[in-house]
Amino acid sequence: MKLFNSLTRQKEEFVPITPGEVKMYSCGPTVYNYFHIGNARPFIIFDTLRRYLEYSGYSVKFVQNFTDIDDKMINKANELGITVKELADQYIAEYFTDAKGLGIHEATVHPRATENIDAIISTIQKLVDNGYAYNVDGDVYYSTKKFNDYGKLSHQPLEDLESGARIDINESKHDPMDFALWKKQKPGEPAWESPWGLGRPGWHIECSAMANKYLGSTIDIHSGGQDLIFPHHENEIAQSEAANCCKFANYWVHNGYINIDNRKMSKSLGNFFTVRDVAQEFDYEVIRFFMLSAHYRSPINFSKELLEASKASLERIYTCMGTLRFLSSTTDTAELKDTEHDFIKSLDEYKQKYTDAMDDDLNTADAIAALFEIVSAANTKLGDKPSKAAANAAFEMLSELGGVLGLLQNQKSDEIPADVQELLELRSRARAEKNWAESDRLRDELKSRGYAVKDTPQGQQLVKL
Numbered sequence: 415m416k417l418f419n420s421l422t423r424q425k426e427e428f429v430p431i432t433p434g435e436v437k438m439y440s441c442g443p444t445v446y447n448y449f450h451i452g453n454a455r456p457f458i459i460f461d462t463l464r465r466y467l468e469y470s471g472y473s474v475k476f477v478q479n480f481t482d483i484d485d486k487m488i489n490k491a492n493e494l495g496i497t498v499k500e501l502a503d504q505y506i507a508e509y510f511t512d513a514k515g516l517g518i519h520e521a522t523v524h525p526r527a528t529e530n531i532d533a534i535i536s537t538i539q540k541l542v543d544n545g546y547a548y549n550v551d552g553d554v555y556y557s558t559k560k561f562n563d564y565g566k567l568s569h570q571p572l573e574d575l576e577s578g579a580r581i582d583i584n585e586s587k588h589d590p591m592d593f594a595l596w597k598k599q600k601p602g603e604p605a606w607e608s609p610w611g612l613g614r615p616g617w618h619i620e621c622s623a624m625a626n627k628y629l630g631s632t633i634d635i636h637s638g639g640q641d642l643i644f645p646h647h648e649n650e651i652a653q654s655e656a657a658n659c660c661k662f663a664n665y666w667v668h669n670g671y672i673n674i675d676n677r678k679m680s681k682s683l684g685n686f687f688t689v690r691d692v693a694q695e696f697d698y699e700v701i702r703f704f705m706l707s708a709h710y711r712s713p714i715n716f717s718k719e720l721l722e723a724s725k726a727s728l729e730r731i732y733t734c735m736g737t738l739r740f741l742s743s744t745t746d747t748a749e750l751k752d753t754e755h756d757f758i759k760s761l762d763e764y765k766q767k768y769t770d771a772m773d774d775d776l777n778t779a780d781a782i783a784a785l786f787e788i789v790s791a792a793n794t795k796l797g798d799k800p801s802k803a804a805a806n807a808a809f810e811m812l813s814e815l816g817g818v819l820g821l822l823q824n825q826k827s828d829e830i831p832a833d834v835q836e837l838l839e840l841r842s843r844a845r846a847e848k849n850w851a852e853s854d855r856l857r858d859e860l861k862s863r864g865y866a867v868k869d870t871p872q873g874q875q876l877v878k879l
Contacts, residue, residue: 452679636662
């Protein structure tokens with residue numbers, strides 16, 4: 415497999431530190447609200463990367479943090495009149511509700527910053543001891559100019575980064591580009607004891623400390639949105655490598671931006687949507703399918719029209735799978751027919767196209783295209799009387815490859831309620847008697863109960879709407 419490494423700006427063969435094992439860290443949400451549609455993209459993309467690595471035979475230890483202490487959380491908690499912990503508990507639970515809906519697996523570890531204060535303090539102390547950090551009356555800062563490789567991820571020298579950055583003006587810092595590792599307690603803020611007095615961690619340090627604690631000093635893959643390259647990931651490299659005196663991550667993988675109706679998502683523009691908002695109108699799986707329908711490094715435009723198109727595309731695959739399951743249940747032939755061997759061979763070819771796409775920098779767009787080739791082949795080559803073996807092979811291939819993408823696992827139940835089964839039998843009798851008016855009436859009645867009925871050479875096929 416090849417991955418585009420932001421550090422080297424090229425595709426590289428993925429070779430883990432330990433054969434057969436992958437250590438992967440991905441930046442998680444700051445839990446003061448429902449996560450928005452822009453957050454959903456990296457969560458879905460890197461869940462898919464993890465799934466594919468596991469499908470390829472790797473054992474993956476995947477860590478995704480929760481930032482549960484920062485200025486936004488303190489302000490929101492004060493606004494609501496609750497503690498920061500109560501706010502975090504609420505929105506971590508809401509995160510898991512939306513993540514489950516989107517088919518995102520839980521991480522191996524979901525560490526919270528506030529539950530890893532000892533590890534954070536230990537990392538800061540290493541930086542102080544190694545001469546990369548300094549204390550100013552309880553505030554501890556990282557000295558960026560002490561780290562010679564600062565800017566290597568964003569591929570800009572420190573001077574250029576300084577001129578383009580929004581710099582926090584603070585007279586206590588030695589240099590405008592220095593950033594906070596530990597913040598002295600302000601009145602009313604949560605705080606923890608430290609060698610520098612009561613305070614709380616800065617944002618960047620938590621990921622360095624928790625990646626080191628749960629994965630070790632050098633990890634295989636660090637991932638996140640493109641917006642995190644600078645300053646967050648740049649600062650993580652500076653902290654981790656200065657503290658541990660070794661390379662922090664071998665592969666840096668970043669997804670592209672998301673726009674809303676061709677405009678940058680912004681609360682001020684009124685085009686800011688949480689996943690929970692969108693899920694009121696579109697199924698979670700449609701959102702996931704949409705996110706995977708473009709290459710992860712490409713910018714993607716989010717619109718209602720594109721979601722409608724994704725819904726239709728997903729339904730096309732599900733319709734094919736439903737038909738395959740129906741044909742399998744009604745056929746008289748168990749073994750492959752002589753005419754079906756080429757079809758089975760073509761399934762292997764489509765699977766190879768799928769894996770070639772996924773191996774080429776996680777090209778989910780081309781992988782989905784391979785799924786549609788299977789659908790087209792099944793629709794055109796199997797006919798209306800396939801063998802059970804052929805119908806099952808196509809169904810299982812779609813289910814297997816779709817599952818790696820976190821898709822196509824929501825097959826409707828085969829169990830038909832007794833009253834619906836009775837209506838179906840009455841309709842079958844009406845058709846046998848050529849009572850077309852009654853047949854149409856019963857078809858409409860079934861539709862009102864949530865079922866579509868298709869007349870096939872094998873009989874009536876019921877499809878749950």
